[in-house]
Amino acid sequence: MAGVTDRPFRQLCRKMGAGLVVSEMLSSNPRVWKTAKSMHRMDHSGEKGIRSVQIAGADPELMAQAARFNVENGAQIIDINMGCPAKKVNKKLAGSALLQYPELVESIVQAVVNAVDVPVTLKIRTGWNTENRNGTDIARIAEQNGIQSLAVHGRTRACMYRGNAEYDTIKAIKQAVSIPVIANGDITSPEKARDVLEYTGADGVMVGRGAQGNPWIFKQIQHFLETSENLPPPSLSEQHRVMHEHVVNVHNFYGGIMGVRIARKHVGWYLAEHDRENQFRRTFNGLEQADAQLDALDNYFQSLHDRNERQVSPAA
Numbered sequence: 001m002a003g004v005t006d007r008p009f010r011q012l013c014r015k016m017g018a019g020l021v022v023s024e025m026l027s028s029n030p031r032v033w034k035t036a037k038s039m040h041r042m043d044h045s046g047e048k049g050i051r052s053v054q055i056a057g058a059d060p061e062l063m064a065q066a067a068r069f070n071v072e073n074g075a076q077i078i079d080i081n082m083g084c085p086a087k088k089v090n091k092k093l094a095g096s097a098l099l100q101y102p103e104l105v106e107s108i109v110q111a112v113v114n115a116v117d118v119p120v121t122l123k124i125r126t127g128w129n130t131e132n133r134n135g136t137d138i139a140r141i142a143e144q145n146g147i148q149s150l151a152v153h154g155r156t157r158a159c160m161y162r163g164n165a166e167y168d169t170i171k172a173i174k175q176a177v178s179i180p181v182i183a184n185g186d187i188t189s190p191e192k193a194r195d196v197l198e199y200t201g202a203d204g205v206m207v208g209r210g211a212q213g214n215p216w217i218f219k220q221i222q223h224f225l226e227t228s229e230n231l232p233p234p235s236l237s238e239q240h241r242v243m244h245e246h247v248v249n250v251h252n253f254y255g256g257i258m259g260v261r262i263a264r265k266h267v268g269w270y271l272a273e274h275d276r277e278n279q280f281r282r283t284f285n286g287l288e289q290a291d292a293q294l295d296a297l298d299n300y301f302q303s304l305h306d307r308n309e310r311q312v313s314p315a316a
């Protein structure tokens with residue numbers, strides 16, 4: 001996820017039980033590869049587990065070049081983005097705009113699969129609008145041209161992120177192809193993961209926004225699928241520990257100025273439940289120094305801890 005699944009967050013998600021994590025999408029346009037943004041996106045140093053790198057673009061030859069470049073840079077899976085509905089991306093016919101052009105989909109898939117000797121996977125939406133849910137046709141093209149696994153977000157391009165994800169098309173896609181199909185969209189709890197797996201017959205689930213501020217979701221899902229029981233929610237001290245470490249890693253990865261900005265976003269997600277009136281977040285977002293952010297977080301959790309203690313033993 002662009003702007004979300006950077007190296008610190010991917011490392012955290014893996015540690016918390018995600019089976020596979022995918023990089024933020026990288027443009028296939030070589031002119032942008034040297035920008036600070038792309039350099040950060042391409043940074044996988046020290047990352048454990050399989051490195052899956054997502055590329056986006058519409059020109060088969062540029063996509064093939066981008067795939068080769070990323071494999072030389074350590075990618076062990078190349079994932080093609082045909083799911084992004086952003087105007088900036090779709091204007092260039094990349095992302096989910098490609099679903100309208102099955103022949104171009106085929107050319108891109110062929111070019112990328114032939115360019116590299118690592119597995120190539122594909123991410124799509126169910127179609128380009130609700131009248132044209134052609135995900136099944138795209139899935140067949142993908143399978144026939146060497147795609148090894150297909151992730152399907154249960155919305156069309158026109159739906160953007162509105163409404164609820166729809167799983168009938170994912171079910172139909174799963175029945176139409178024999179490569180692994182990963183169901184995606186609105187999976188925010190272990191129960192939802194089970195229901196979607198059962199309903200669609202998919203081989204796995206992909207979690208996006210449900211992991212923002214909640215990297216515990218991966219272990220929670222895994223445990224529930226294995227035992228039909230829910231893990232207890234993470235304790236306050238566990239939440240504090242994970243957030244503190246995550247923020248330190250963000251600071252180290254991006255440096256003081258950018259790191260402080262990016263940490264605000266993640267802390268906002270983590271605290272959405274705790275801090276319903278946004279009081280702490282307003283203060284936190286005003287802080288400009290990395291150390292000040294960490295101190296504020298530590299003090300915030302200390303105050304939550306003290307409040308809980310008082311509630312447990314009011315007489316004291």
Ligand SMILES: Cc1cc2nc3c(=O)[nH]c(=O)nc-3n(C[C@H](O)[C@H](O)[C@H](O)COP(=O)(O)O)c2cc1C
Binds near residue numbers: 003054081186207
């Ligand atoms: C901020 C944001 C950035 C995203 N960036 C990407 C991306 O780079 N590549 C991609 O395949 N999907 C991207 N997505 C889509 C998600 O991967 C996912 O398909 C979608 O959010 C639905 O799943 P969810 O309900 O679990 O979030 C992005 C979504 C969001 C909200």
